[in-house]
Amino acid sequence: MLTTRRQALKTITAAALASTALGRFSASAQPATETPTTTARSTVPIGPFTLPTLPYAYDALEPHIDAETMHLHHDKHHAGYVTKLNEAVAKDKPFELSLGSKPDVDVQLRALAAVPDSIRLAVRNQGGGHSNHSLFWQTLSKKGGKPVGELATGLDKAFGGLEAFKAEAAKAGAGVFGSGWVWLTLDAAKKLAIETSPNQDTPISEGKVALFGIDVWEHAYYLKYHNLRADYITALWNVVNWDFLSDRYAKALKG
Ligand SMILES: [Fe+2]
Numbered sequence: 145m146l147t148t149r150r151q152a153l154k155t156i157t158a159a160a161l162a163s164t165a166l167g168r169f170s171a172s173a174q175p176a177t178e179t180p181t182t183t184a185r186s187t188v189p190i191g192p193f194t195l196p197t198l199p200y201a202y203d204a205l206e207p208h209i210d211a212e213t214m215h216l217h218h219d220k221h222h223a224g225y226v227t228k229l230n231e232a233v234a235k236d237k238p239f240e241l242s243l244g245s246k247p248d249v250d251v252q253l254r255a256l257a258a259v260p261d262s263i264r265l266a267v268r269n270q271g272g273g274h275s276n277h278s279l280f281w282q283t284l285s286k287k288g289g290k291p292v293g294e295l296a297t298g299l300d301k302a303f304g305g306l307e308a309f310k311a312e313a314a315k316a317g318a319g320v321f322g323s324g325w326v327w328l329t330l331d332a333a334k335k336l337a338i339e340t341s342p343n344q345d346t347p348i349s350e351g352k353v354a355l356f357g358i359d360v361w362e363h364a365y366y367l368k369y370h371n372l373r374a375d376y377i378t379a380l381w382n383v384v385n386w387d388f389l390s391d392r393y394a395k396a397l398k399g
């Protein structure tokens with residue numbers, strides 16, 4: 145079963161890389177002289193939400209997170225959330241128009257009740273996937289490091305230090321059934337907490353700040369770590385962008 149699933153993922157990755165080599169994100173990547181071979185490509189909405197560029201090379205997080213996983217994760221999974229989010233909002237033209245040309249998906253996720261009933265679940269799932277991954281890429285870096293300033297102090301106070309925080313977060317990650325996320329959150333009272341969410345749900349829909357999220361979907365780790373989610377989380381600590389998170393926490397405290 146394990147081998148079969150791994151082979152399937154390898155096949156998907158190979159297809160993804162082949163596709164990526166041809167053109168990454170949209171029909172605009174096609175040569176202008178190329179004759180369209182399908183009508184599907186031209187009918188898929190390409191906006192208003194867009195896929196952010198990965199802020200480093202695909203292999204930047206090696207050996208902890210492999211380049212194949214980063215290719216697939218960013219170019220296919222995250223891109224898929226963006227495409228499906230755009231498809232969803234295109235079904236409600238007044239709502240789509242209300243978003244403007246450069247919408248912030250977090251605004252919609254903070255006020256899901258205001259999203260039309262017919263597309264609310266899609267915005268929650270696909271928009272959540274877009275928001276969560278957009279944050280995830282920024283929170284990783286080959287530089288690694290340690291929390292500084294107020295975040296270092298905050299982790300000490302809330303969890304008893306960085307190592308205790310990591311242990312508690314890893315335990316929470318092991319406890320996520322199926323697909324989901326582990327979060328470091330900040331609530332309205334400026335209290336830090338470790339939480340989990342299923343699927344692509346985000347703490348920002350509960351009025352909290354999502355400071356840091358660990359993606360524990362299998363697509364984040366299965367190629368390299370197979371079913372060993374705990375090994376993936378252990379490796380991930382080597383590439384956490386603590387400078388970014390320290391700055392993010394300091395800004396959130398003031399917000
Ligand atoms: Fe993911």
